[in-house]
Amino acid sequence: MTTTTEPDLSALIARMTGDEKHSAAARSTVDVLWALYDRVLDISPEKVHDPRRDRFLLSKGHGPMAYYAVLAAKGFLDPDELDDWTSVGSRLGMHPDRMRVPGVEISSGSLGHGLALAVGTVFGLRAQRITDAKVVVLVGDAELDEGSNAEAIALAGRAAMDRLTAVVIDNSSATHGWPGGIERRFAVEGWATRRVDGRDHDALYDALTTPHPAQPLCVVAVVEPKER
């Protein structure tokens, strides 16, 4: 296991929220994002146009403060940009725009779009014989309420997408819930699945690097329930 010094992501998030406690939407994803960008994904500001780069697609585009904080910590953004986010002069909005923010692979906000875009990305890389790039898409447990995800989950399973990982942040926010666990929905479509503590960086690293030959991988990252 590699050890890295984690920058003060809380301080970076606080530059946007003005609040050391942060909103739940920002907090739920911060550890997964850090585990991905620091240890799992081969992406950097120098490689944003490299066709062979790994790709991270933030499907759950609301509450992007943790995402912007990690992009700033990794050199995609100047941390000073965080101070005036969502203002007319800023390129950082409440939902990220890939046409404006370096390193952002998809514009998101409306739920239920990232998984199909990720599946199309894997198809595109396959057609170009790029077989080693990883595609990771992050969705929320409530986002799975959108039916479009059911389409994409089934298709990715049937297409045996071993380059695809879906990380589901489970903060128990789905209105009607997923009896038996979210991972059952993926497993029945042929995905490899893992359920881990979404705050435990080593457990996340272990789950996110689980070999999954001929299958896409679903990692359910469990965090504290969203406050209602």
Add this chain to the structure above:
Amino acid sequence: MRETFLSTMDDALAADPRLVLVLADISAASMARAQRRHPDRVLNVGIREQTLIGVTGGLALTGMRPVAHSFPPFLVERPYEQVKLDLTHQGVGAVLVSAGASYDMSYAGRTHQSPADVALLDTVPGWTVYVPGHPAEARRLLLESLPGDCSVYLRLSVQANAHPHLGVGFQTLRDGRRGVVLAVGPVLDRVLPATEGLDVTVLYANTIRPFDGKALRAAIGESADVVLVEPYLAGTSAHHVTEALADLPHRLLSLGVRRDAEVRLYGTPADHDAAHGLDVPGLTFALKDFYDRAER
């Protein structure tokens, strides 16, 4: 036109490694051989139209040139938000090819009819819209769409004119002084007899977006009386006519698929032409009435 599209696509897949055809079961059987030859570039996602467009967006994000194909209610209306967000908002383009325009599937009822497709795409910026009136036009317009990264909607129909018109922009088929009739795609062969004996200019368009406002403006003779005849919702291009003639006193009659009610008929496309006033007698009456009123 659909068969021409599929065979042209088959050839194009062999020639251009950037092309990917994305299907949602519709036409999949016809493309089975192409799929065996290009398993990574002929994709059938099953009956999943949201994913059809989402996957198309993902392919374009990797630099591929995706062509997505289905019936228009399932290609544009059901996944409208995917067209808006997974393509245009991501800053990528694709070629969407529909077959079964407006009431081509008259016998199938309202569920398989989509006369609003072009109007819907008008709400998303940057789309080129082709409405071929003949299979040879469809082939030419497809081949022009495949290179590059533009967003193109190619609207194929079972209704067709007897002869192709392979020029570009709004083509002048007849000159007159009392106004301009713009016929779009397959309605041309009904517009031409309906304008017999009228002293009007007839323009033909198989490219309706971008709208060739300059050509319309240049065709205006002694009076700026314009009739739009479109094979989809009446008035879909009216805002473009208004813009092109903004500084000119003008009259506009918009003919097309009626907006005021669902036409709950089965029957043939010709039966629907009659119901919408898009058959020769209906067009003849509407045109004569419009131009006669200018006299009074």
